[in-house]
Amino acid sequence: MLNRSNMIYLYDGSFNGLLCCVFESYDQKEMPVEILAPDIPQATLFPVKEIMTDPQKANRVLVSIPKKMGHEALDFVRQAFLTCLPQKELHILRFMRMGYCHGPSVMAMLANDAVHILFKAVKHLKNESHLLKGFLRFSVFNNVLVGEIEPKNCVLPLLRQHFCRRYPEERFLIFDKTHGMALAYHPYQSAIIAVEDLVLPEPDQKEQSFRELWRLFYETIEVKGRHNPRCRMSHMPKRYWKHLTELNRPQESLPISAYPGCKKLPDGGSDGQR
Amino acid sequence: MDAFHKLQILTGAAKYDVACTSSGVARKAAAGGIGSAEACGICHSFAADGRCVSLLKVLMTNICVYDCQYCVNRRSNDLPRTTFTPRELAELTFNFYRRNYIEGLFLSSGVLKNPDYTCEQMLEALRILREEYRFAGYIHAKIIPGADSQLIARIGALADRISVNIELPSQNSLRLLAPDKSKHAILGPMGYIHSHIKESSADRKRYRHGPKFAPAGQSTQMIIGATTDTDFQILNLTESLYKKYKLKRVFFSAYMPVAENTLLPAMGTKPQLLREHRLYQADWLLRFYGFTARELLDEQHQSFNPYLDPKCHWALNHMELFPVDVNRAAYNDLLRVPGIGVTSVKRIITARRTTTLNFDALRKLGVVLKRAQYFITCGGKTADGMIITRDAVLRALLSEKAWAMYNERFPLHPEAEQLSLFDEPSSCQEDVQKCLTGQI
Numbered sequence: 164m165l166n167r168s169n170m171i172y173l174y175d176g177s178f179n180g181l182l183c184c185v186f187e188s189y190d191q192k193e194m195p196v197e198i199l200a201p202d203i204p205q206a207t208l209f210p211v212k213e214i215m216t217d218p219q220k221a222n223r224v225l226v227s228i229p230k231k232m233g234h235e236a237l238d239f240v241r242q243a244f245l246t247c248l249p250q251k252e253l254h255i256l257r258f259m260r261m262g263y264c265h266g267p268s269v270m271a272m273l274a275n276d277a278v279h280i281l282f283k284a285v286k287h288l289k290n291e292s293h294l295l296k297g298f299l300r301f302s303v304f305n306n307v308l309v310g311e312i313e314p315k316n317c318v319l320p321l322l323r324q325h326f327c328r329r330y331p332e333e334r335f336l337i338f339d340k341t342h343g344m345a346l347a348y349h350p351y352q353s354a355i356i357a358v359e360d361l362v363l364p365e366p367d368q369k370e371q372s373f374r375e376l377w378r379l380f381y382e383t384i385e386v387k388g389r390h391n392p393r394c395r396m397s398h399m400p401k402r403y404w405k406h407l408t409e410l411n412r413p414q415e416s417l418p419i420s421a422y423p424g425c426k427k428l429p430d431g432g433s434d435g436q437r
Numbered sequence: 438m439d440a441f442h443k444l445q446i447l448t449g450a451a452k453y454d455v456a457c458t459s460s461g462v463a464r465k466a467a468a469g470g471i472g473s474a475e476a477c478g479i480c481h482s483f484a485a486d487g488r489c490v491s492l493l494k495v496l497m498t499n500i501c502v503y504d505c506q507y508c509v510n511r512r513s514n515d516l517p518r519t520t521f522t523p524r525e526l527a528e529l530t531f532n533f534y535r536r537n538y539i540e541g542l543f544l545s546s547g548v549l550k551n552p553d554y555t556c557e558q559m560l561e562a563l564r565i566l567r568e569e570y571r572f573a574g575y576i577h578a579k580i581i582p583g584a585d586s587q588l589i590a591r592i593g594a595l596a597d598r599i600s601v602n603i604e605l606p607s608q609n610s611l612r613l614l615a616p617d618k619s620k621h622a623i624l625g626p627m628g629y630i631h632s633h634i635k636e637s638s639a640d641r642k643r644y645r646h647g648p649k650f651a652p653a654g655q656s657t658q659m660i661i662g663a664t665t666d667t668d669f670q671i672l673n674l675t676e677s678l679y680k681k682y683k684l685k686r687v688f689f690s691a692y693m694p695v696a697e698n699t700l701l702p703a704m705g706t707k708p709q710l711l712r713e714h715r716l717y718q719a720d721w722l723l724r725f726y727g728f729t730a731r732e733l734l735d736e737q738h739q740s741f742n743p744y745l746d747p748k749c750h751w752a753l754n755h756m757e758l759f760p761v762d763v764n765r766a767a768y769n770d771l772l773r774v775p776g777i778g779v780t781s782v783k784r785i786i787t788a789r790r791t792t793t794l795n796f797d798a799l800r801k802l803g804v805v806l807k808r809a810q811y812f813i814t815c816g817g818k819t820a821d822g823m824i825i826t827r828d829a830v831l832r833a834l835l836s837e838k839a840w841a842m843y844n845e846r847f848p849l850h851p852e853a854e855q856l857s858l859f860d861e862p863s864s865c866q867e868d869v870q871k872c873l874t875g876q877i
Contacts, residue, residue, distance in 0.1 A: 268790070268791050271787045272792065273787060273788040274788045274792055274794060296479050297491075298482070299537050325475075328466060330466070330471060330535075331466045331468070331469075332466075332471060333471070333535070375441070376444055379441055379448075380444060380493070383448040384452050384494060385452070386484075386486050388707075389487075389691075390486055391487040395483045395484065395486070397487075398487060398489065408536075
């Protein structure tokens with residue numbers, strides 16, 4: 164019989180840590196009221212149990228997931244862990260209990276509350292990462308591409324493959340401001356690292372003129388007779404605008420006519436070797 | 438002329454082209470190259486008119502020897518004219534792509550000297566991109582009607598998607614407004630491209646590395662509202678294009694008046710955006726929902742209902758097919774229910790394997806119950822307090838104002854009965870006869 168305890172689990176915030184919480188929950192035959200990561204301090208009256216991350220226990224759980232409920236479910240749980248869903252740990256535990264009980268068909272139980280809430284969160288994560296594949300803007304500093312994003316979900320692991328396949332010969336850095344993480348790449352290795360803050364240098368002349376060209380293109384492409392700001396907002400929510408080159412003009416921006424010397428395209432990009 | 442002005446002129450001239458999709462092909466960068474493509478396509482920005490910006494949409498040149506009346510670049514229009522050199526264009530594309538501004542290049546052109554010369558210029562730009570920059574991003578190239586088939590073949594080998602614009606939905610309109618183009622000059626290349634695509638995909642089944650030809654297929658576009666062609670004609674044409682030439686997309690563009698001409702709507706006429714929207718809805722029904730053009734419109738009803746979407750309109754005229762039971766109905770029947778789309782149907786089919794669905798569950802699966810509730814049952818039950826007649830459903834789906842306007846335009850009972858104080862015998866000829874002959 165499952166023991167509905169009033170216990171709070173405290174884990175180290177890693178995926179392995181969460182798997183150990185699942186282990187503990189089965190080991191003790193209890194369901195915690197909350198699973199907390201250490202960086203969310205919460206004064207509580209409930210007894211707190213600290214779950215130590217044990218790689219062996221974590222691995223036992225990890226191996227059991229594809230066995231009991233299929234590889235699809237493992238991917239799903241991994242993605243669910245990246246979402247910004249409040250109390251995602253508890254929801255994942257509920258989902259996994261369902262999975263151990265029902266087997267692979269848990270992935271088809273879309274109308275079940277425990278499954279539905281995670282599906283919605285994962286959809287949000289996937290949507291956001293898809294949008295950011297387009298909305299991310301790189302600037303070139305010293306021949307390194309640097310881009311900044313502020314996503315709600317932890318999307319870097321989902322962006323990794325896309326950008327590594329797209330720019331295999333470039334060096335680039337994508338900084339996730341919300342989570343203090345960055346995806347760094349240089350041919351042909353990538354890593355997700357912790358980065359506290361990123362201060363970017365002033366863009367050089369070449370970079371600025373390409374930004375200016377892009378803004379010009381963006382403004383010209385609109386058909387004025389179909390102006391529809393609401394439609395734009397629903398496709399491209401305002402929270403993304405902050406990091407979009409075309410919607411942010413530098414304060415002391417010069418009008419186009421102030422680039423008279425620009426007789427041909429800024430000498431850019433070919434880097435002398437292509 | 439500096440780069441800024443060139444870009445401004447050649448973007449301004451290209452913006453009336455609708456297609457900006459980057460879908461239909463998946464690929465990663467070759468070693469030493471740059472660029473990839475996703476099958477679903479990626480939007481990189483949205484312009485203030487709400488249209489997606491996925492590709493760098495420009496013309497090679499806006500100089501044109503043609504004089505199509507509806508076109509902003511027609512010969513007789515007094516405009517600043519300019520031309521990109523192939524290298525300038527390739528460099529600009531590469532640098533925008535590197536900064537993740539765009540998914541690739543959309544290259545169209547006015548006709549400079551003659552169609553062949555124009556195509557050669559475009560070809561050179563694509564060659565520089567693909568061969569010198571080893572660019573593997575998306576390229577959509579427009580074919581100039583009248584270009585040599587050899588050139589089309591070479592463009593198709595470099596581009597992902599190619600398109601020939603139909604522009605006007607009938608031969609008559611074409612003769613009137615685009616005297617330099619003919620139906621043959623448009624459909625000819627379309628047929629040629631279609632057979633080439635078929636050939637190349639058949640070859641690639643045998644030889645894995647056979648050359649690709651326009652792997653993302655071909656598309657076309659036409660202008661809505663510049664001529665008197667009806668929705669019925671346009672939709673029929675669309676359907677036959679999908680069937681005959683296996684087009685990936687047909688785009689519609691509501692005509693924006695760009696010239697004062699007695700043959701065209703006057704300047705300042707509002708573009709027919711709602712009509713364009715309805716056509717796109719119908720286009721989706723053709724491609725993903727198994728509808729045919731004849732089901733949506735016919736000779737008696739040549740235009741779409743402005744108050745109801747085509748699917749809802751169809752369902753209300755076929756109430757005998759509803760309600761369907763979500764727990765038992767087949768995929769194709771569920772697809773026909775207003776408020777249930779392709780994604781929801783797939784979810785319903787998945788979810789009903791493990792449980793019996795009720796209305797609350799449907800809401801979780803993403804079904805729009807506001808519309809769907811009139812057309813479905815869950816385990817034999819309709820939603821609470823539901824009266825399902827055509828009028829009741831219509832009244833519920835429309836606002837009061839729209840309902841009044843709807844009634845004005847589409848009277849439900851053409852010969853509305855005059856109210857009378859005395860009940861008239863309601864028996865008809867047949868009943869009377871039956872009574873008389875004793876066959877009841």
